[in-house]
Amino acid sequence: MAVKKPGGNDSKARRRVFLTLAAALAGAAIGIATFLRLTQRPPVEVPKPTSPTPTTIIPTPTPADISASRVDSVPIDPDDPKWNLVREVEFTLDPQAMVRPFEPSPGVKSVKVKALYDAENIAFRIEWADKIPDFGLDVDRFSDRCAVMLLKYPIPDELAGKAWMMGTPEYPATMLVWEARLQLEAEKGLQDITDMFPNIAIDAYPPYKGTVKEVEPKPIRIGEVKGEEVYLAAFAAGNPITKVRLERKPVEKIIGKGPGTIITARTQDANGKGKWSNGVWSVVIVKRLRASDKDQGEIELTPGNTYHIAFAVWEGSKGERGSRKGVTSLLTLRLE
Amino acid sequence: MPRVYNWQIGREMDYPYPAARPKRQAAGIFNLNKCIGCQTCTVACKTTWTSGRGQEYMLWNNVEDKPWGSYPLRWDVKILSMLAKLEPIRWKKEGGTWVYRGKTIFEAAPPGEIALGYMPESYDYAFPGIGEGEASTSLRLGSHRAPFDPWFFFLPRICNHCTFPSCLAACPRQAIYKRDDGVVLVDQFRCRGYRECVKSCPYKKVFYNPVTRVSEKCIFCYPALEKGEIPRCFRNCIGKIRMFGYISLPEKADPENPIDFLVHIKRVAAPLLPQLGLEPNIYYIPPINIKNMDFVRMMFGPMGEEAINNYVRAIEKQDIEVIGALILSNSTDRIIHRFKVIGGEYVAGYNEKGNEVIRIPITEQVVVRPYYDEKLGVYRRNDV
Numbered sequence: 001m002a003v004k005k006p007g008g009n010d011s012k013a014r015r016r017v018f019l020t021l022a023a024a025l026a027g028a029a030i031g032i033a034t035f036l037r038l039t040q041r042p043p044v045e046v047p048k049p050t051s052p053t054p055t056t057i058i059p060t061p062t063p064a065d066i067s068a069s070r071v072d073s074v075p076i077d078p079d080d081p082k083w084n085l086v087r088e089v090e091f092t093l094d095p096q097a098m099v100r101p102f103e104p105s106p107g108v109k110s111v112k113v114k115a116l117y118d119a120e121n122i123a124f125r126i127e128w129a130d131k132i133p134d135f136g137l138d139v140d141r142f143s144d145r146c147a148v149m150l151l152k153y154p155i156p157d158e159l160a161g162k163a164w165m166m167g168t169p170e171y172p173a174t175m176l177v178w179e180a181r182l183q184l185e186a187e188k189g190l191q192d193i194t195d196m197f198p199n200i201a202i203d204a205y206p207p208y209k210g211t212v213k214e215v216e217p218k219p220i221r222i223g224e225v226k227g228e229e230v231y232l233a234a235f236a237a238g239n240p241i242t243k244v245r246l247e248r249k250p251v252e253k254i255i256g257k258g259p260g261t262i263i264t265a266r267t268q269d270a271n272g273k274g275k276w277s278n279g280v281w282s283v284v285i286v287k288r289l290r291a292s293d294k295d296q297g298e299i300e301l302t303p304g305n306t307y308h309i310a311f312a313v314w315e316g317s318k319g320e321r322g323s324r325k326g327v328t329s330l331l332t333l334r335l336e
Numbered sequence: 337m338p339r340v341y342n343w344q345i346g347r348e349m350d351y352p353y354p355a356a357r358p359k360r361q362a363a364g365i366f367n368l369n370k371c372i373g374c375q376t377c378t379v380a381c382k383t384t385w386t387s388g389r390g391q392e393y394m395l396w397n398n399v400e401d402k403p404w405g406s407y408p409l410r411w412d413v414k415i416l417s418m419l420a421k422l423e424p425i426r427w428k429k430e431g432g433t434w435v436y437r438g439k440t441i442f443e444a445a446p447p448g449e450i451a452l453g454y455m456p457e458s459y460d461y462a463f464p465g466i467g468e469g470e471a472s473t474s475l476r477l478g479s480h481r482a483p484f485d486p487w488f489f490f491l492p493r494i495c496n497h498c499t500f501p502s503c504l505a506a507c508p509r510q511a512i513y514k515r516d517d518g519v520v521l522v523d524q525f526r527c528r529g530y531r532e533c534v535k536s537c538p539y540k541k542v543f544y545n546p547v548t549r550v551s552e553k554c555i556f557c558y559p560a561l562e563k564g565e566i567p568r569c570f571r572n573c574i575g576k577i578r579m580f581g582y583i584s585l586p587e588k589a590d591p592e593n594p595i596d597f598l599v600h601i602k603r604v605a606a607p608l609l610p611q612l613g614l615e616p617n618i619y620y621i622p623p624i625n626i627k628n629m630d631f632v633r634m635m636f637g638p639m640g641e642e643a644i645n646n647y648v649r650a651i652e653k654q655d656i657e658v659i660g661a662l663i664l665s666n667s668t669d670r671i672i673h674r675f676k677v678i679g680g681e682y683v684a685g686y687n688e689k690g691n692e693v694i695r696i697p698i699t700e701q702v703v704v705r706p707y708y709d710e711k712l713g714v715y716r717r718n719d720v
């Protein structure tokens with residue numbers, strides 16, 4: 001199966017015009033050019049949000065950047081053969097540079113994306129190159145992550161730049177964030193201090209009586225002893241991320257209305273699966289078409305419609321987290 | 337970027353948010369001349385707040401030997417050299433006030449960052465006691481040579497509950513907030529563990545819990561403060577070096593408030609690394625035995641050197657008010673809002689309502705017990 005990058009043959013003429021314009025802008029003022037790049041984000045290899053789809057193997061009548069085809073049931077495994085039937089599109093990732101702090105040169109340069117949907121769910125398969133998988137299991141380590149952001153379509157031009165930054169109050173963004181650490185915890189349970197430091201020696205944790213060593217071979221795990229939450233502040237406070245972890249979900253469903261506003265949606269019904277092999281992360285993120293948290297601003301998807309979509313990747317070994325990330329421009333998705 | 341006035345550096349500076357001083361600012365004074373390095377404060381904090389999973393390496397209160405020790409490793413040297421590489425650290429006295437003419441960490445922020453900072457490595461937290469006793473034993477025995485004379489002092493450190501916290505400024509989620517009483521907290525519900533606060537606090541007093549995957553920090557024992565009691569590390573201090581209270585702005589200094597009196601009026605205490613621009617609220621009476629004044633100026637600014645002189649002078653002159661205020665340091669569990677020297681013999685502390693909560697003699701009373709107690713007909717000996 002061939003991989004086609006947007007900005008192929010039939011958009012060459014437009015690209016030339018655009019490059020001339022970009023060169024003129026860059027010559028005029030780097031600051032202004034950077035600002036425009038950030039708000040409108042038309043990088044060389046990625047078409048403008050509204051530009052038509054480039055050459056594809058199966059020609060599609062729609063102008064969306066990504067088209068999701070209908071199947072009987074969507075696969076959750078990134079290695080499922082169903083994915084081989086789907087056209088893959090590659091998008092460049094640029095630094096998020098609207099909100100400080102940011103990483104001027106993100107570690108991951110592009111993502112390859114596929115999409116499928118069935119009567120109930122939509123699934124995205126996201127793939128990127130990453131030499132070392134990171135799970136963020138120490139104070140100085142950060143987990144690899146990727147996210148899909150969905151927004152209503154169309155968003156008026158003057159709001160598009162803002163909405164691209166995790167939504168606005170009028171155009172809330174639904175984000176589905178997959179995280180390597182959550183994947184590990186979904187498979188192996190909450191990662192405890194004994195998983196991070198197998199040789200740790202601790203006299204005792206309240207409210208336990210024995211030492212960590214004494215309870216071997218099976219170390220006591222979080223949640224096994226009543227009353228421990230008091231000593232795990234974020235759990236005691238009911239931090240939503242702790243709930244996602246306790247439910248063993250590798251994907252968190254988030255609603256955003258602008259930078260710094262994101263909340264974990266009430267119903268955590270998104271799912272997914274990520275696998276790393278030979279320097280490549282392949283991740284599937286599955287979301288229900290129906291919005292279960294509409295009142296919180298979750299997007300509802302219906303077949304035949306178009307939506308705005310964007311992707312983000314965080315490279316853990318480069319210390320990327322939160323606002324330090326690589327992002328695509330605001331693209332379009334169509335459910336065929 | 338908004339401009340805010342930082343009285344510790346005598347000028348306005350850049351800060352990501354407009355100035356919003358709390359109703360009152362919780363503060364502390366640590367008299368380094370009296371700290372014996374017993375770590376009782378460290379243990380008091382550890383057993384109260386950080387005995388859970390993921391907190392093993394955390395010391396919200398730590399005591400390090402200076403100049404040899406540091407926790408996390410080289411925290412002070414690292415940030416100071418990062419800052420000094422950009423611009424020399426310069427102070428100038430202008431009209432009786434020290435004005436810092438170098439850059440603060442906010443002003444020195446690289447592009448894309450909110451403050452100059454670095455992410456400590458896991459390893460950096462592994463040696464909380466490094467340098468302990470170095471100056472006293474090995475050096476004297478000639479084990480190695482050092483660039484300093486073999487002097488040292490203990491430096492107890494907690495979060496400074498800064499007026500312009502960089503932890504708060506750097507959080508892209510606004511999960512850190514400053515309360516009405518000046519206490520700076522990480523919201524355990526909102527935090528998502530990005531650790532921007534860990535990176536940008538130059539004092540390295542925010543810690544990441546890898547088990548809960550959320551950042552945590554000193555809470556100044558706010559449940560105690562709300563009851564009118566001083567924090568645990570103050571309360572348990574063996575050396576009675578710690579005074580808790582609320583500090584005013586210098587122009588509003590109240591001579592009856594012991595913190596205002598010692599910091600603003602008598603100027604015997606100075607903040608830690610004021611040049612970084614955070615307006616930290618733990619004030620130190622620097623140790624008078626430091627031979628190297630450059631070191632004092634580096635750690636406490638030029639006010640640090642003045643504080644030593646003022647302190648020595650006050651003790652030599654037997655300034656009864658300074659001595660009175662100082663001996664109130666954790667003499668009671670209650671927070672002292674006002675103090676008064678009574679009849680030159682006693683000093684009394686008052687709570688917020690103005691009720692007396694403590695009265696102690698200024699001169700320690702000496703009771704001589706005879707070797708032979710005639711009344712009881714016994715010998716008193718302490719040599720067996």
Ligand code: SF4
Nearest residue numbers: 495496498502503537
């Ligand atoms: S010392 Fe550090 S953690 Fe404490 S308030 Fe200041 S910047 Fe924040």
Ligand code: SF4
Nearest residue numbers: 371374375377573575
């Ligand atoms: S308890 Fe007091 S004397 Fe002991 S180390 Fe702590 S601050 Fe110093």
